[in-house]
Amino acid sequence: MNKQELEKIKQKALEEHIPIIMDDTLEIMEKYLKEEKPARILEIGTAVGYSAICFTEFLDKDGVIDTIEREEERVAKARENIKKVEVEEKINIYEGDAVEILPTLNEKYDAVFIDAAKGKYPFFLKESLRMIKPNGIIFADNILYKGYVLSDYNKHKQRTAVRNLREYIKEVSENPNLETEILEVGDGLAISRMKKQL
Numbered sequence: 001m002n003k004q005e006l007e008k009i010k011q012k013a014l015e016e017h018i019p020i021i022m023d024d025t026l027e028i029m030e031k032y033l034k035e036e037k038p039a040r041i042l043e044i045g046t047a048v049g050y051s052a053i054c055f056t057e058f059l060d061k062d063g064v065i066d067t068i069e070r071e072e073e074r075v076a077k078a079r080e081n082i083k084k085v086e087v088e089e090k091i092n093i094y095e096g097d098a099v100e101i102l103p104t105l106n107e108k109y110d111a112v113f114i115d116a117a118k119g120k121y122p123f124f125l126k127e128s129l130r131m132i133k134p135n136g137i138i139f140a141d142n143i144l145y146k147g148y149v150l151s152d153y154n155k156h157k158q159r160t161a162v163r164n165l166r167e168y169i170k171e172v173s174e175n176p177n178l179e180t181e182i183l184e185v186g187d188g189l190a191i192s193r194m195k196k197q198l
């Protein structure tokens, strides 16, 4: 892949305040995924394709990433970026709302990266659990949402997001088939490994 182009894409996204994956979060995911050599990754929330492009480095030979984005302009930008770094054959973009697209998917994934509307995390989890392979990993970014999630913060317009992120943490923690860690890297990262088949 073209690393110079990737750096340009990253800088441009940062300038435009697009919430791309933070370096420390990516580093942790790299540690997990380089070992797994995933054949198939599902990403919910493509934005301009930055994280998906980074994940192509962790894929097994012939591995593929399916990624979902609902904003038309971002999808167009992502396609452009993916072409620039020459990873078109490794990334497959679904354009539309993940709430509608996920139920239509029937693949099995080695890893899922949840990085979209926080109010929908419990739904994204449910769909991810349906498609994750045994021993697969579900990552959820922004799980601590600026620290709101673990504080008694609940009077704000972000209240629904915070409630749903708390619900997500509760569900992954209580699911006997998952082994979960919540890390304070970036904006918070939940890492849940599927212990066995449901």
Ligand code: SAH
Pocket: 019, 020, 021, 044, 045, 046, 047, 048, 049, 050, 051, 052, 068, 069, 070, 071, 074, 096, 097, 098, 099, 115, 116, 117, 120
């Ligand atoms: N993963 C990207 C950043 C994603 S930002 C990276 O690290 O490079 C979150 C993106 O999710 C935004 O572009 C937003 O438009 C998209 N999004 C939010 N809710 C969504 C939904 N329900 N369906 C599809 N995309 C969604």
Ligand code: MG
Pocket: 019, 020, 021, 115, 141, 142
């Ligand atoms: Mg994020």
